Amino acid sequence: MNRDEQLRYCKVCQHQQFIPASGIVCGLTGQPADFEEYCPSFLARPGENPVIDRYIGKTNFDPSVAMASGTKRFINLIVDSIVYYILTLLVGAFSGLVAALMFPDESLVYDDSEGTPLWAYVISISVLVFYYTVMEASFGKTVGKMVTGTRVVDKDGNTPDTGTIFRRSLARCVPFEAFSFLSNSRGWHDKWTDTWVVTKD
Structure with missing residues (x-):
């Protein structure tokens, strides 16, 4: 790793110190950086976005420093909701067509109170969990997060494992959970799974 x-x-590390004769040095050692792959003392300054890629699992990464703003989280919600509704309509239409062709003389199971097909609820929840699980487990981000330059990480800056992502996705099924991030930029699905949505450099 070269100086640049x-x-x-170093420029976003809390331990940095500027010396006119030497430039930016480590405030802990008083020496210029000499690490090859990572610095075990790296700690991002508040308000700065730490570079995550080379430091996954190697630093005391503080996700709260790079936490995505409420505005970005809201944009994520809007974009992902649009994608989700489109997918739900497509899957619902296809499922309805298949059901009509296979069982033309049989009525589908309905919810007595609302008259809504129960399979519609199953499809809706399944698409929601499938979309978020596949996108976040595969890429660390959804379409909405791609738009805003954010991603989901664990407390160490790693992309969470598939099991954690799946639990995050299931948590989204809780009523009104989608708006739980409005109070402090962390939603219930973040807190319940110890995950964070951060701005990625």
Whole structure:
């Protein structure tokens, strides 16, 4: 790693110190950076976005420093809701067509109170869980997060494992959970699974 690459981290580290004769040095050692792959003392300054890629699982990464704003979370919600509704309509239409062709003389199971087909609820929840699980487990982000430059990470800056992502997705099925991030930019699905949505450099 050359000096310029090292400075990408030093410039946002809480331990940095500027000395006119030497430039940016480590405030802990008083020496210029000399790490090759990562610095075990790296700690991003408040208000700065730490570079995550090279530091996954290697630093005391503080996700709260890079936490995505409420505005970005809201944009994520809008974009992902649009994608979700489109997918639900497509899957619902296809399922309805198949059911009509296979059982033309049989009525589908309905919810007595509302008259809504029960399979519609099953499809809706299944698409929601499937969309978020596949996107976040595969890419660390959904379509909405791609638009805003954010991603989901665990407390160490890693992309969460598939089991954690699946639990995150299930948590989204709780009524009104989608708006739970409005109070402090962390939703219930974040808190319940110890995950964070951060702005990624």
